Amino acid sequence: MKTNISLVSAVCILVSCQEDLDVKRPDLDLSNAPERFEQMYSDGLGVAIQSLDEILKEENGKMMYLDRQSLQTKTFQHWENNYILIDNFDSESFLGESLENKNFGNTIVDPHSLEFLETLEDAYSREQLPILLEFLNELFESDDFGKAKFLSKNFHNKLFDSNLSNEEKLELHAIGSGVYALADFLENGGMDRFGEQMAVLVKGSGYSSNLRCRVDMRAVWASAVVSGGINAVRGGVIGCAGGTVVFPLLGTASGCVGGAVMGGAVGFIEGAFGGLAGSLLLTCWR
Secondary structure (H helix, E strand, C coil), X not given: CCCCHHHHHHHHHHHCCHHHHCCCCCCCCCCCHHHHHHHHHHHHXXXXXXXXXXXXXXXXXXXXXXXXXXXXXXXXXXXXXXXXXXXXXXXXXXXXXXXXXXXXXXXXXXXXXXXXXXXXHHHCCCCXXXXXXXHHHHHXXXXXXXXXXXXXXXXXXXXXXXXXXXXXXXXXXXXXXXXXXXXXXXXXXXXXXHHHHHHHHHCCCCXXXXXXXXXXXXXXXHHHHHHHHHHHHHHHHHHHCCCEEEECCCEEEEHHHHHHHHHHHHHHHHHHHHHHHHHHHHHCEC
């Protein structure tokens, strides 16, 4: 993971990187990483859709927006009780910190923009980027959920065969599993559930109906990935200050990496729902 180098280095010097020098970490076992992360994401997406009436809010009785910080908190708290164990990780700082672009509402992200590429460059190393970008470029070419799942499985296989470290692979496996789980969720009724709940919520909100509903999946994928990248950096910086994150059945990722994987996963769901809400509000209601 490539975070803000100077900040991470300063934090490591401050705490003497105790988690790396003094603790003998068990090796990560990535043999079932794709399936484990897919299960985690699928469960998180279910929690998010059930909370849509709480996290989709009105502003001045006219504009609707996704309360991203609330969604992050709900996702994190659910996963902490079921899929991750944290020790000395400052979760309050991660969840309480004012998010960059917190008020950008339901932004449609352009995957070919300079901002998108810069976010990935901040979040991932030069060794990770070529593999990740090859996967994403293929993903952005299609709206087909079946193809997205196929590409995700191929991505996992390439990671297993790559020369990346286990921690670098862990970070990218989390992205591939997020794509697979989101595609499966939307393909199996998730898109309808999202649209139906939004239709109820927008009544009386000042939006008028439009029957030409369309979701730009390229923008949704991009929103999920860029939000995941931003939060991976945030989680990594906080994780570098100390603590460990245990992913049951996978192993322990200490410091920067554990925070980055966890933060990126939380951000992925937040970005996916923001992209979906933005597409639907733009095309179904105005």
